[in-house]
Amino acid sequence: MTEQEYYDLTIIGGGPVGMFAATYARMRLAKTQIIESLDSLGGQVSALFPSKKIYDIPGFEGITGAELIARLEKQTMAFSPDVFLGETVKNFEKNELGFKIETTKRITYSKAIIIAAGVGAFEPRRLAAKNSSDFENKNVHYFVKDPQNFVKKDVAIAGGGDSAVDWALELEHIAKSVHIIHRRDQFRAMEGNVEKLRQSSVSIHTPYTVDSLDELEDGKLGLTLKKAKSDEEEQLAVDDLIVNYGFVSDTKILASWGLEMNRKTLVVDQNQQTSIPGVYAIGDIASRPGKINLIATGFGEAPNAVNNALVQIYPEKKQPTHSTQLIKNFESLNN
Numbered sequence: 001m002t003e004q005e006y007y008d009l010t011i012i013g014g015g016p017v018g019m020f021a022a023t024y025a026r027m028r029l030a031k032t033q034i035i036e037s038l039d040s041l042g043g044q045v046s047a048l049f050p051s052k053k054i055y056d057i058p059g060f061e062g063i064t065g066a067e068l069i070a071r072l073e074k075q076t077m078a079f080s081p082d083v084f085l086g087e088t089v090k091n092f093e094k095n096e097l098g099f100k101i102e103t104t105k106r107i108t109y110s111k112a113i114i115i116a117a118g119v120g121a122f123e124p125r126r127l128a129a130k131n132s133s134d135f136e137n138k139n140v141h142y143f144v145k146d147p148q149n150f151v152k153k154d155v156a157i158a159g160g161g162d163s164a165v166d167w168a169l170e171l172e173h174i175a176k177s178v179h180i181i182h183r184r185d186q187f188r189a190m191e192g193n194v195e196k197l198r199q200s201s202v203s204i205h206t207p208y209t210v211d212s213l214d215e216l217e218d219g220k221l222g223l224t225l226k227k228a229k230s231d232e233e234e235q236l237a238v239d240d241l242i243v244n245y246g247f248v249s250d251t252k253i254l255a256s257w258g259l260e261m262n263r264k265t266l267v268v269d270q271n272q273q274t275s276i277p278g279v280y281a282i283g284d285i286a287s288r289p290g291k292i293n294l295i296a297t298g299f300g301e302a303p304n305a306v307n308n309a310l311v312q313i314y315p316e317k318k319q320p321t322h323s324t325q326l327i328k329n330f331e332s333l334n335n
Contacts (some may be wrong), residue, residue, distance in 0.1 A: 006031075006109045015087040018116030089102070156240070168180045
């Protein structure tokens with residue numbers, strides 16, 4: 001392969017952080033491709049919480065996952081990176097010009113790689129209650145695609161993290177009643193939202209877990225709640241149960257790439273570079289001391305990785321000044 005047939009940057013993962021990395025890379029006039037295993041851009045945000053409000057994006061009081069992805073996709077496509085959907089990177093190998101990348105559909109080449117794979121392949125943590133699988137896709141839900149499905153209904157939410165608390169606060173305004181069930185008295189969500197929860201009309205059941213489910217005569221879902229470290233039980237009748245226990249991820253493919261890992265994440269240095277020179281990682285998949293996993297954090301890591309990768313590829317090029325100048329350069333080249 002000739003140097004002209006290489007991409008400057010290949011971004012593995014088309015979630016929010018991957019899209020912004022592609023946007024910034026194209027602003028720097030880098031020949032860029034995104035490879036995304038799903039059939040659409042958006043990654044975990046689109047798959048897991050498209051309707052959920054996100055509150056840690058600068059400039060927005062609150063924005064749904066779907067709205068955020070739509071805005072990011074519009075921004076990214078304005079800069080025209082090449083986008084390959086429904087395609088998974090199987091492996092890559094170093095060569096004299098960069099990397100040979102094998103996907104499930106083709107062989108491609110790149111001078112540097114930026115991994116923005118989120119948490120890898122993922123699926124929700126299932127409810128451990130007896131016969132819970134009998135109610136999946138009926139009364140038991142692991143994803144909320146449309147909050148309007150719960151209008152004027154009695155809804156229970158199992159979980160104690162940000163998603164569970166956010167959904168409880170969101171549905172409070174449209175549901176007939178909302179109950180939140182958590183195995184501990186202390187919630188793991190953001191303190192401000194936990195305080196809102198305690199001041200809301202949401203019924204809080206702690207420290208309880210969902211022990212079993214039954215279909216009641218009136219079509220309701222009967223929940224038997226068991227108190228932690230006790231034989232005490234509580235009965236609850238609802239229309240729907242939303243389970244927010246987080247998700248489990250599969251990073252087997254990542255582990256096969258020979259990169260240094262910290263549990264299921266990739267170890268990076270201050271330049272976002274992994275243990276293989278020329279391979280960078282950003283977003284939730286990247287691990288370094290003191291890091292907080294927020295989308296906003298990944299947005300900051302993206303230009304850091306792009307700039308450091310391009311310095312390595314083109315050491316003679318000057319570092320960028322600011323976004324206004326980058327836009328002028330991009331527009332002058334594409335007009």
